[in-house]
Amino acid sequence: MNNSSIDNIILATAKVWVRDSSGNYKLGTALLDSCSQVNFITDEFSQKLRLSRSKQYIEIQGIGKSSTNIKYKTTTNIKSVVIGFELPLTFCITTHIAYQPDPEIDISSWNIPGNTTLADEEFHVPGKVDLLLANESLDARLE
Template sequence: MKNSSSDSIILATAKVWVRDSSGNYKLGKALLVSCSQVNFIRNEFSQKLRLSRSKQNIEIQCIVTGFKLPLTFCITTHIAYQPDPEIDISSWNIPANESLDAWLEKLWKLEEVATAADPWTREQHSCERLYLNTVSRNSCGRIVVRLPLKDDPSCLGDSYVTALRRFHAQGRRFEKLPLLKAHYIEFMDEYKGLRNMSVVENPKVNEPHYYIPQHCVLKPTSTTTKLRVVFDASCRTTTQKSLNDLQIVGPTLQAELFILLLRFRLYRYALTADIIKMYRQVVMHEDDRKYQYILWRSSPTEEVSTYQLNTVTYGMASAPYLAIRSK
């Protein structure tokens, strides 16, 4: 195939040697049209080859490979006209404020194969750096993390009153549902027994802090935990800011559900496992536990006390990231 630098060539052409009726070869130009079912030859070139005006087989030989192929041609006065190097676009309906180049660029973008872009945002990268710079292990070998805060926690207002009001509302609900109350107390006693929360004798109320309201969700059909306590870190303080408003959510680290389903189709056997109390396996840094205050008492005869949650708490915006990143 002949290489050409001309911009006006649209279809592929090749210079070929064609044998005439005398056995001599004459140079001709072939226009290669892949969809054509009939072969044509110009009248003047057929006369130059001294071909008779009847159908016959003519061999075209490739100089490079020696390939020969007998073909049948239909004689015509012309095959194709040379296209104009300039195309008149004056009749095209192109908006005046956009050029043809802009439209072509849009077309190229539509046809362009998308490249893998960075899936993380700048904030998510910041969350990852903060995690790497602050993560540590305690003397027991457990991972200790910090809350990834994006704003100054001093903007938090009072949260104690709301937490206390919702705690008393929960108590009134327990009076009507004694079985629910028993499950709730059992859950919180286990929380204390595992040292996932501890009483705070002197809450740091003069520093930025946060009281997390709590409520329970009962699911009798569950085979593991029928009652789960939900900590509402999205509850707003008097400044209309909540603890979740200040946290960086963090990037999604787990594989997409579609990818997980495909993995199940790749192998004959599949194994699944569940980490018991996964979030509570990760310890919260002592300096950040003041943002995880809760109110609790086991009996109405006791005083309402302040407790701090010592581990990563579900209900926090950053909890999924911190737990999965630390596993």
């Protein structure tokens, strides 16, 4: 069986610029989740950006009523790597979001048109997800 089998699930991801505490931008990988109502950032990435945090006690419920307790939130801007679109967002800080596919998916036989700009050119390569962008973030572009 090859790596492009039906067993692989490809998550909707995008590379985005995320503003750090000094006003500079660092590249992050975002999972686009149209079913989520809250944005998330990993603790590791927020520390790398040296973002300030404030206390935020909230219980996030997921599938099967599993819950995660959030203790902190932060705010920063994200910016598209493709177009000049920029958006200020609030993020709940969590220890882990998701991982991209493992192992790498072989896309050599895929017929992606050469003039197509992908939001994440490395969507098929395993790696950490730094952010989860919720429905509110995805809808903001439409306003």
